[in-house]
Amino acid sequence: MTILVTGAAGFIGHHVSIALRGRGERVIGVDSLTDFYEVRLKHDRLACLEGDARFVFHKGDVADAVFTAQVAAAYPEITAxxxxxxxxxxxxxxxxxxxxxxxxxxxxxxxxxxVRALRGCRHLVYASSSSVYGSSSRLPYREDDRADAPMSLYAATKRSDELISHAYRGQLDVPQTGLRFFTVYGPWGRPDMAYFRFARKILKKQPITLFDGGRLKRDFTYIDDIVAGILGCLDHPPTESPDGRTPSHVLNIGNHDTQPVIALVASLENALGQRAVIVDVPAPVTEVSETFADISALMALTGFAPRTKLVDGIERFVAWFERWEGVERTALRR
Ligand SMILES: NC(=O)c1ccc[n+]([C@@H]2O[C@H](COP(=O)([O-])OP(=O)(O)OC[C@H]3O[C@@H](n4cnc5c(N)ncnc54)[C@H](O)[C@@H]3O)[C@@H](O)[C@H]2O)c1
Incomplete structure (x- = not known):
């Protein structure tokens, strides 16, 4: 199979591309390498993939219709x-x-x-987000819960993507799966996310800001479990839809184990061998108090079974983080 992965230099895209290559698939990776966080990390992720004929990379912007049309024309053999x-x-x-x-x-x-321009594409899997649930108080979040009160522009765009995908069923002969990711963490992760920022600050003995004493809860999901879930979905395109049109569904993908942020901090402290200096502030109104994924639909469809406890996943993240930060410190000294 030839699979197009957009965001291939990103955290999840990097791991997905490696896993696909490991299965013997050919991967066409696309990314514009934005500077939302350090671009060097994106280059380092790509370096793990380059030099293998089964991985091809193109730098480009998915919002540029000329670029995406060129990708479709250059690789008509893309299957997913x-x-x-x-x-x-x-x-x-x-x-x-x-x-x-x-x-x-x-x-x-x-x-x-x-996808419409391709002849043999069998499945479009795209990233949505747990943020589409807004501040829903019904826990755990189920896919059929209301998702019409997003609390950020980001969440509004992700929910809009789901709706656009739904509306496109008339134009598209290809089944679609939107995955609502719940707080993904792990090696090669995102420096803008709390676990990464906290690790950096704890090491430098700088204070970290915790909302409501770290009592907010998140369904932290380890990257290897996420990758297993994405590949499971890729292999199980939806086959039925209630109205008989081309199926397009959304699925939660989380750990089904909601943990307070203070537990994340404790895991980081243990793995780093360093106590955190905590500044406690009230949570802004835009922060949801808890996220928690009902994953029964994904489990039934693919056999998805997340197996990584927060404490173990953070230990693996820190092992990678210390190596990578070490490389950064050496580079700075030069
Ligand atoms: N990591 C999480 O916890 C999480 C949670 C919910 C949803 N998601 C979604 O999962 C997907 C992957 O997230 P991630 O954590 O790997 O983020 P990431 O930022 O590491 O990866 C996204 C990649 O997309 C690239 N990109 C940005 N704009 C682009 C453009 N216009 N054209 C081409 N490439 C562009 C970036 O350079 C980046 O490498 C995203 O859609 C994100 O919204 C992630």
């Missing part, structure tokens, strides 16, 4: 698409709002058009 490229982050920081809309909406539309 895993669309992960996005502007992530529920707290936008310095990201202009237009970037969310351009990348996440226009980019998604262009990928749908790319």
């Amino acid at each position: 698409v895993i669309h992960l490229a996005a502007q992530p982050g529920v707290r936008p920081g310095n990201v202009p709002p237009q970037t969310y809309v351009r990348t996440n909406l226009l980019g998604h539309l262009n990928i749908l058009e790319l």
